[in-house]
Amino acid sequence: MSTKINQDEINGILWKACDTFRGTVDAAEYKNYILVMLFVKYISDVWQEHYEGLKEKFGDDEEMILRRMQRERFVLPTGCSFQNLYDQRNEANIGEIINIALEHIEETNKQKLSGVFRNIDFNSEANLGQTKDRNTRLKHLLEDFNDTRLDLRPSRVGNLDVIGNAYEYLIAKFAAGAGKKAGEFYTPAEVSELIAELVNPQAGERIADPACGSGSLLIKCGNQLLKNGIKDFALYGQEITGATWALAKMNMFLHGMDNARIEWGDTIRSPKLIEDDTTMKFEVVVANPPFSLDKWGHDDAANDPYKRFHRGLPPKSKGDYAFISHMIETTTQDSGRVGVVVPHGVLFRGSSEGKIRQQLIEENLLDAVIGLPSNLFYGTGIPAAVLIFRKDRNRSKVLSELSSGPTPPLPLSREGGKLPPPAKGEAGRGCCSSTPAATIRMLRTRIG
Structure with a gap:
């Protein structure tokens, strides 16, 4: 034997x-x-x-x-x-x-x-x-x-x-x-775990990643349910790079998630997850999209048939809010949650991005800003954060937990355009540190 x-x-x-x-x-x-x-x-x-x-x-x-x-x-x-x-x-x-x-x-x-x-x-x-x-x-x-x-x-x-x-x-x-190319196909496990925990997928829900890379983040969300004995969920993804899309497909099979639907194509210019002539709606949408993507599809977005950019068009040279807008617009109205990794510039850049950001705050969609330690992502030292959006928020305050180091300005609230400062104590030390499980428990408690 x-x-x-x-x-x-x-x-x-x-x-x-x-x-x-x-x-x-x-x-x-x-x-x-x-x-x-x-x-x-x-x-x-x-x-x-x-x-x-x-x-x-x-x-x-x-x-x-x-x-x-x-x-x-x-x-x-x-x-x-x-x-x-x-x-x-x-x-x-x-x-x-x-x-x-x-x-x-x-x-x-x-x-x-x-x-x-x-x-x-x-x-x-x-x-x-x-x-x-x-x-x-x-x-x-x-x-x-x-x-x-x-x-x-x-x-x-x-x-x-x-x-x-x-x-x-x-x-x-x-x-x-792989250096800078790593971001095209991989999200660090600690970040995937954090996002999966915070969006907290439930039985019967549809979970999507519009920039799914090799599928690691989607699989973390699926495993979040499987470890609790829940098999009633559906995974969806889209990936722009053909070779990486193939990796995601194989990754799903090797994890026993054969029913996952992973599409190949440009999410912004040509979303493939369509239902009843509009974008599919999901209870959970997660992603680690490319940071500040140039030539992301600004001209196409101006006439977007799915009305994803009604809060405003992001600048041609930075596609961060294009992905954020897509993700929010593809969540269900009553219980949709979004978890997205972004560069810190998303938190304070002005012009059209500032207007979109202000609109999101006024709609009471942003639930948390969670700073990540520097150098967490392969090939880039750009500071990053996880943003959590919720369609069912019943409070006005935004939880801000930033990692150690300089705190960027955060023009994100109704009152004077600023978020509350990071909380003191253990939480202020950031996520994905030496005790990620404890950090996640703390954030889950505070986010609700």
């Missing part, structure tokens, strides 16, 4: 597999190859174990076995398993062989995997080098994943969390090495 694998072991093996690319291929690029190979290895190991179980049950009745195998969560076409790829690792066209296998897997599982592998090219000279170097790297990659300790069969893994956690572990490690 197979020995159960533990989380640290699988994480270590997978991270070592990255040595094939480390130092020769940019981390923002090679992460896609590693994560796709992990996905293929996982579905192949599951397929093989289930096939062996049916073989034991039905013997030589291959027709019955194949008929049963067609009911699998993911169906592997003949010749497309990880083992098939490994057996061909010395072929001169191994990159092309992997690409063809991925195409067949995608086509066979079109309802779930349509488009997921279209942005990954294992035969790319630009990313993986000229033929000889590329073949060597791919051979080593297949050999690393063929490590006997990296046996991902259900009988050895035990539960899906181990695989999903390994995927998240790799994404976090890649973010650390």
Whole structure:
């Protein structure tokens, strides 16, 4: 009987597999190859174990076995398993062989995997080098994943969390090495946990992330419910970058959240989550959108058919309030909650942003401003904060909890355009510190 694998072991093996690319291929690029190979290895190991179980049950009745195998969560076409790829690792066209296998897997599982592998090219000279170097790297990659300790069969893994956690572990490690590009696909776990706790998703609710990256924040919200035994919820996301959208799709599958709807496209210019000819409405909307995005779609927003920017148009060169406006307008009227990560400039910049901000305050939507420690986000030292908006607020005060360090001006209230100063004591030390759980409990108590 197979020995159960533990989380640290699988994480270590997978991270070592990255040595094939480390130092020769940019981390923002090679992460896609590693994560796709992990996905293929996982579905192949599951397929093989289930096939062996049916073989034991039905013997030589291959027709019955194949008929049963067609009911699998993911169906592997003949010749497309990880083992098939490994057996061909010395072929001169191994990159092309992997690409063809991925195409067949995608086509066979079109309802779930349509488009997921279209942005990954294992035969790319630009990313993986000229033929000889590329073949060597791919051979080593297949050999690393063929490590006997990296046996991902259900009988050895035990539960899906181990695989999903390994995927998240790799994404976090890649973010650390990706510099400024990290923000395109990763939200630090501490920030995701904080937001998930504060928006407090409930049974039966729809939860969306309009800039979902690799899906980590959405998964944290889903896990917030699952840990309480609640399975009645729905996840939705949209991501503008094709390769990152694919990572989010695979991330959902590896966490067992197969019903999540993740769309590919520009949320501001072309929102894909549409229902009854308008934007879908969600009880919870969370996001870590790109900070101060230039050319975010100002001209299109001026004639937005969904009326998301009725409080005013953000400046062309800074899209922060475009995302905030979209998020607020896509929450349900009676109980909608928004949790969004923003740069501090959102709190005090003037002109059109100041007018939008003032309108949000006058509508009594802003519930809390929570400062985050500096250098929390990979690739940028820009100070950031979490804003919490609620449609069901029954008080006028805004909770302001800022991290240690200089406090920016906060022209956000009705009275003279300023928020109350940060509270003194432990709360004033900021979130995501040495005791994030205690900070979250304190904020949940104060926010309500």
